[in-house]
């Protein structure tokens with residue numbers, strides 16, 4: 001398939017396969033409940049990982065949902081068109097994901113007590129992951145060369161705009177104890193510790209035995225083998241895993257295999273300039289600036 005032209009929504013480019021005028025309007029009018037939990041990510045930061053983790057943490061490690069419900073229905077995207085179709089089937093407390101910047105969250109989110117887990121990832125690894133995703137996803141624009149894709153990424157001419165705008169919008173959201181920040185890197189480094197952190201934040205009181213069980217089922221290998229999570233149910237015309245699997249490498253630092261020293265210098269210069277004066281702070285055990 002050839003990708004249809006992206007739509008523009010409040011200045012953000014979005015692929016029309018997943019986003020329609022109706023789905024975006026539905027998201028704006030969505031009635032957020034106090035018990036809802038949102039995992040918010042810039043694309044390729046660990047969204048589907050959280051779609052696996054959240055139902056397990058919220059339901060004491062019950063494996064049924066992750067083995068029976070595809071991830072896009074189990075923990076749907078706020079902005080995508082399947083939400084309206086599955087909303088009545090969502091287990092309570094509901095878990096959702098979104099790539100929206102803070103400014104596009106619905107009014108009911110802002111007045112609710114819903115909690116947010118914001119997952120950050122090294123933008124260089126995001127760009128690499130996204131580059132391969134654009135090669136395998138038939139509904140996304142051809143990425144061109146790595147160099148061309150870097151230009152687009154840095155200019156924000158990719159879906160959901162600039163990474164720096166996304167991070168800044170959520171770092172400045174002032175949601176207080178409703179928001180928890182975590183990095184993809186700390187999840188890779190020590191998943192059980194990250195799960196304890198998430199479980200405490202959500203007030204779930206999980207035993208160590210359950211934490212270990214969840215960690216096992218959310219490992220990269222287990223998720224690669226879970227047909228409800230690896231997108232093998234999606235027709236090849238939309239996602240062709242022969243070109244690049246969705247669960248591709250699952251590591252921190254793959255950018256080192258892709259960036260030339262010139263590209264690294266250019267990327268770092270643009271990103272640091274845009275983050276100048278921003279206090280990104282501490283996420284769990286990691287100082288955020290250390291993973292950038």
Ligand SMILES: Nc1ncnc2c1ncn2[C@@H]1O[C@H](COP(=O)(O)OS(=O)(=O)O)[C@@H](OP(=O)(O)O)[C@H]1O
Pocket residue numbers: 041042043044045046047048049125128129130132133188218219220221223246247248249250251254
């Ligand atoms: N369990 C686990 N462990 C480690 N890494 C994992 C895991 N699950 C998903 N991933 C990696 O997350 C990357 C995909 O990001 P997203 O899920 O945010 O993509 S999307 O925005 O929903 O398209 C993509 O990263 P890359 O491998 O670097 O491409 C996935 O492999």
